[in-house]
Amino acid sequence: MPRTTEPKLISGNANMPLAKAIARRMSLHRGVNVGLVDARVERFNDGEIFVEVYENVRGEDMFLIQPTSNPANDNLMELLIMSDALRRSSAKRITAVIPYFGYARQDRRAKARTPISAKLVANMIAEAGIERVLTMDLHAAQIQGFFDIPVDNLYASPVFALDIKHTFKGRMGELMVVSPDVGGVARARELAKRINSPLAIVDKRREKAGEVAEMTVIGDVKGKTCLIVDDICDTAGTLCKAAEVLLENGAKEVHSYITHGVMSGPAVERVSKSVMKSLVLTDSIAPTSPITKAENIRIVPTAPVFAQAILNIWNGTSVSSLFEQDTLGPIYDGMYETE
Template sequence: MPLSSEPKLISGNANRPLASAIARRMSMHRALNVELVDARVERFNDGEIFVEMFENVRGQDMFIIQPTSNPANDNLMELLIMTDALRRSSAQRITAVIPYFGYARQDRRAKARTPISAKLVANMLTEAGVERVLTMDLHAAQIQGFFDIPVDNLYASPVFALDIKHHFRGNIDDVMVVSPDVGGVARARELAKRINAPLAIVDKRREKAGEVAEMTVIGDVSGKSCIIVDDICDTAGTLCKAAETLINAGAAEVHAYITHGVLSGPAVERIENSVMKSLVITDSIEAPEPVANARNIRIVPTAPLFAQAIMSIWQGNSVSSLFDHETLSTIYDGFYSAS
């Protein structure tokens, strides 16, 4: 049973457009008057973060929408301070909706005398008062185990499957899904199964950290429309080189589907000048103007997915049904054809 008469959403400054879209989606499809809680999240002159809510949240089921993207530290502190403010205001339950979970790439000790920052962030969120986490495409699935509270990890692959079936209808038989490295094979295989496509792998060898010395394609990509699948694109160097390697191996064209478009530094320029016909990302991270205006970057919405997940959590229903693209086809009705 729902904890309160309706879920309450509050947003930090990291991605207010996504938070507003989630609220609109919930209002439109559930006949609920869901609006973002009236609050201010601002900084003092010295950079300290201050939060004040102008509505009563006592006994409410609260959902904080705040990806911890760039600037990661500021956005993480906003999330922690909002959580503390809600806890001290007697909110009944606090769920952190973190579309992009920053620090997720620091999920293990790759060498001596280094931190496991993802675990530290998990501890901080729990200690602040977060009682549940809703996120999407964690960089490593084991991060869920860093928390001693429930974690719902949504997947972008069902949404990507809908998008691919819509945009590649008529030549879906020519599509091949490609993993940009051996570590991403499971993610790529999952999408390949959803669209009934073959799978290839780009094997990369590094001579030193941050530099790819050689790439080799495992699989026959001749004449195929290759779709590179990954969870994060940061500076896009490896992605663009993988696309070039696929073209040199005989691919007809290359596209990429990446969940989280971090796209820092020279990423946008690299992508626009690359051989890729398109890069598709989600709006888990608010797109700055260069990303939004890039000629070959397209953004797919996640608000319908997160809105339904929030409703399911509030009502005590299963979230796993959202892993099925057939279920999502009704949620995304009007965006894509279900065919």
């Protein structure tokens, strides 16, 4: 079959700025223009999604960029329908680039008579003709096992480590990484190891979803600059409360590094009025206008690491090499200083 010498990118409507940024980065790496495949993704009056691809994709290695963020159902259906359109157009392989994997928090049956929606979504993705998934910071690592196709799970911690070493240069000795709950200890420990910092935990007890009844700090945070690390910030209630508890326990100041800024409802207002000095998010979910206008919220780009991961998949080379700072540092070409 005829095949171009470059990978082909196509994007849904969920995060077009990130898709364009990935295309720009790939163009720089390849030395040729890598653009997004021309297509239209529209809705009929009753909300049904319609997709039409204007370019020939027969025999091509396609990378479909679409986080399944809010509105999760619409963006998920866009992903599935676009994949079906590409499969029926004889694309050689379809890789779904899902920077934020929605429904990931429904990864187990916490109570009787509840679904495991993450597994259902995995089945739907595979059935739609997608042969590989590239994502970042899955809420639970075992979700990779829900798929019967290869899943590459990138980590934000190497990018965060670069940002921290740049932002807190000369103050690294006073940093302490904090997990906002026991379940996120492995993620926090990974970052703490990268920046050679101690680790603390905020143990929380919930009465019901969205409400935190009690918090206890495990570890000595007195005089420390605390960095709260988590994968998702939804309503920001837990995050803001954890920052208050850390300061009450003697922390000097509190910053937060969160991979996916879901930022539902009052989240932005809560963060703006909170005691946190800063909240750092990635652009895995397209930031809204209130997020970009908030003085204490900052966005770090993921396009460089996603662009390189796509090229590695296309070339058949290692994706896990991007987990190391020595490999990742040059990709961010001077944005952060490396040691």
